[in-house]
Amino acid sequence: MAYLAFKDKKQARIKVLLVLAKVVGVIMNAVDFYCGQYLVNPVNQLILSPFPTELNKPLLVRLSMLYHATVVLVNSQMTSIFYFLLGRVNNFISCACSERNTALAVKILASQKNARAQNYLGYLYESGKGVKQNNEKAFYYYRLAAHQNITNAQLKIGLMYLEGKGITQSDEQQAVFYLKLASDNGSLEARYRLSLLYLSGHGVEKNEKKALQLCQSAANNGYMLAQFKLAKSYEYGLNGVSKNQQKAAEYYKGAADQGHLEAKHRYGIFCCLGQGCSQNNQEAIKYLQSAYDLGYLGSKIYLDKILSYENRLRIYHYWNMRE
Secondary structure (H helix, E strand, C coil), X not given: CHHHHHHHHHXXXXXXXXXXXXXXXXXXXXXXXXXXXXXXXXXXXCXXXXXXXXXXXHHHHHHHHHHHHHHHHCCHHHHHHHHHHHHHHHHHHHHCCCHHHHHHHHHHHHHCCCHHHHHHHHHHHHHCCCCCCCHHHHHHHHHHHHCCCCHHHHHHHHHHHHHCXXXXXXXXXXXHHHHHHHXXXXXXXXXXXXXXXXXXXXXXXXXXXXXXXXXXXXXXXXXXXXXXHHHHHHHHCCCCCCCCHHHHHHHHHHHHCCCCHHHHHHHHHHHHHCCCCCCCHHHHHHHHHHHHHCCCCCHHHHHHHHHHHHHHHHHHHHHHHHC
């Protein structure tokens, strides 16, 4: 009788263990799914909170509840087995956001017509992160997301049509169509790219006024390349605008402060000459030195001239003070 009771207990423990294993399997599948649920495209700044922050807490609460339930059913030996299973889940959590697992989770969501997941999967295929790089698949998923009004996907499809990337040949008219969608949804890069197309007349009727409006909209909202483009236009009177050195200086400074090398160089010269802004050698040295340090070698000529002038000025003041 004692043997049968022991055997029954052993079988009961085995059944509980199997149930626990199944539960952990379900939890792992849930983790994989939710890992994708909390992922969207980083380029468009639409990523929700990363998986561990959002999911670990509720997941661990559920695991804790599951553990306390097992305490009632099993002895300390079974509890140890549960801790082993819990450790397996924690190990899974630690690697759930690896590129490969991210791609797997996003694929699951993308197959369920989740627009943000489709957009992010396009990014993964374009960049080759977690999957083999494939422009054709990137184009496919970006297009799916673009048709669900995801701004970044509309921009990406427009650029891919423009460059012939992921397709057999470029199509400027299709590029304009998608860039307009992205522009209307607030994409500054799309506005800048459209301005270039209106300026050149590629894929759309040439319209310098429209090009200027789009470029100004992007520049005034902080898009660096648009700021530099406008600065050059105002400095030299290009692309349908009149020369305006003050505006040129303002836009050069805006682009320079965001790291544009040539803008740093040009604004440094403006400060040196007092062109469109107050003459200020210290500001000139600051921007020219920054450009030179980052590899813009042409800045050294102006730096040497300013420093040479500053040295001569110091010597002049020194001898005047002695007299």
